[in-house]
């Protein structure tokens with residue numbers, strides 16, 4: 001029989017040993033497949049997970065998928081082969097996980113999702129999803145813009161930089177934003193395209209928007225701060241003032257966004273908290289100890305308009 005952590009704890013309990021001494025004997029092993037290093041948000045998320053594992057004495061096997069689903073599938077298979085105690089991952093896209101998650105389930109290795117959701121036919125293929133409510137983030141961005149538009153004498157044309165195609169945050173932020181602005185005669189999305197959540201691509205796509213639609217663009221809605229920061233460069237290079245000639249609404253709340261707001265180049269950022277490490281370690285411990293874990297663990301978040309940026313920057317942890 002393979003000597004898994006669960007059988008180890010079960011035998012320890014049967015022998016009357018304290019479970020805590022069983023934990024001390026064999027550190028928990030988590031295999032974590034990260035999306036990549038595409039944004040400031042992601043860097044903060046990786047640091048949070050590595051730091052929390054270290055602090056809790058948990059062995060973390062970390063794999064960077066470089067924004068490719070095939071790399072994540074390979075990493076998950078390798079974690080199964082290594083018989084880790086828990087597999088955790090932030091799925092780059094929502095679909096295409098049924099087979100590999102079934103393999104993990106057959107191997108009796110619990111799976112915890114962090115940050116991004118999956119669409120699977122059988123929800124028992126994962127234990128819990130720890131992360132933000134992306135639809136609500138999109139709505140928050142939409143509400144800020146609807147308030148702004150209400151004070152504007154003229155209707156506003158919006159261009160949208162979407163995140164990675166097929167990823168939960170891109171799909172959900174778009175849906176939440178559209179839900180709020182739908183039917184608003186003051187707001188119209190005139191162009192939308194992916195900027196893959198990176199600065200470089202955000203800049204490139206904004207350049208294309210400016211070339212084709214130029215002075216018609218009044219607002220940029222960006223699915224993350226990095227793309228917004230890339231777009232700010234494109235807007236400046238086109239001789240326009242970001243934050244004034246083009247109003248910019250973004251999501252994440254990373255330090256770079258606060259600095260851009262203080263420079264008057266970004267109008268608002270909707271917070272998305274990447275510091276998921278401690279919650280992940282807790283959930284992993286609970287799952288292995290057989291404690292019940294809620295199917296969804298939602299992170300609490302706020303909205304930061306430019307006028308509070310200077311006051312809030314010193315409190316920002318990412």
Ligand code: GYE
Pocket residue numbers: 038039040041042115116169197223224225226251252272
């Ligand atoms: O907003 C973006 C990152 O999945 C919430 O991924 C995350 C998103 C985040 O690249 O900056």
